[in-house]
Amino acid sequence: MLHSNIADQTYMTPGNMSCPGCGGGIAMNLALKALGEKTILVIPACCWAIIAGPYPQSGLKVPILHTVFASAAVTAGGVRAGLDMKGDTETTVVAWAGDGGTFDIGIQSLSGSAERNEDIIFVCYDNEAYMNTGVQRSSSTPYGTKTTTTPGTGWKKTRKKNMMDIMAAHRIPYAATANIAYPDDLVKKFQKAKAMKGGTRFIHVYATCPTGWGIPSEYSVKIARLATQTNIFPLFEVENGTDYTLNTKGNRPAEDYLNIQGRFKHLAGKDLKQIQEDVDRDFELLIKKVGH
Secondary structure: OOOOEEEEOEEEOOOOOOOOOHHHHHHHHHHHHHHHEEEEEEEEEOOHHHHHOOEOOOEEEEOEEEEOOOHHHHHHHHHHHHHOOOOOOOOEEEEEEEEHHHHOOOOHHHHHOOOOOOOOEEEEOOOOOOOOOOOOOOOOOOOOOOEEEEEEOOOOOOOOOOOOHHHHHOOEEEEEEEEEOOOHHHHHHHHHHHHHOOEEEEEEEEOOOHHHHHHOOHHHHHHHHHHHHHOOOOOOOEEEOEEEEEEEOOOOOOOOOOOOOOOHHOOHHHHHHHHHHHHHHHHHHHHHHHHO
């Protein structure tokens, strides 16, 4: 065992096309350790559509169904319906999408599936931009970020969409944040989502991107850990839309996270102060939802 609840068995091969330090690759490796071989992945257009490799080769040891950008959730629901018709209740169906296929292009499909409470796990591995097509901004891109579509002084001036609140508003059985730097917590949440059986379960995974963020590949896990230690990406769970559980509470300043990433190097003192105030305000609201 690598950790207390992480299996030695891996369902991801070394022959894949991920970049060095790819947080999405780390996330997939850990998730499949939790879910096991009786898993079908539905993957829309995203980095992972490339990382897995072209048919008939694959970097994964589980079946993959590639689908169009906007339809990961509803396609996963269709796969689930087909399995149910065959009497297969053991296989877990997982939609695995980036932030573009979750926050933006895929949100209509995801919202519809959540409203119908379809029996799928939807995973967003969030690298906070359209990385596969050249680091363009998405609605997951944080305030202050410089991307190829927000260059120079035109860096992103709006805040990141709160996807967890959106999913909680659907009153689905389970929604959770997870982070590649906290593998035990991540695996535990995937195992919990798998065991629940029935209804839509949503897991929002923080997945660093050295290429798009301007960081050395060896900093991938360090940056991810700082995101949670600064409360920029707190770890928590929401059950049935109302029952919040906080898993972490950070105490480091946001600058510790921001100052070591190339995508934030242009920010001035007033901008860093604004980000810290936003982080503090958001975390205070989360504490109120938790109730302690």
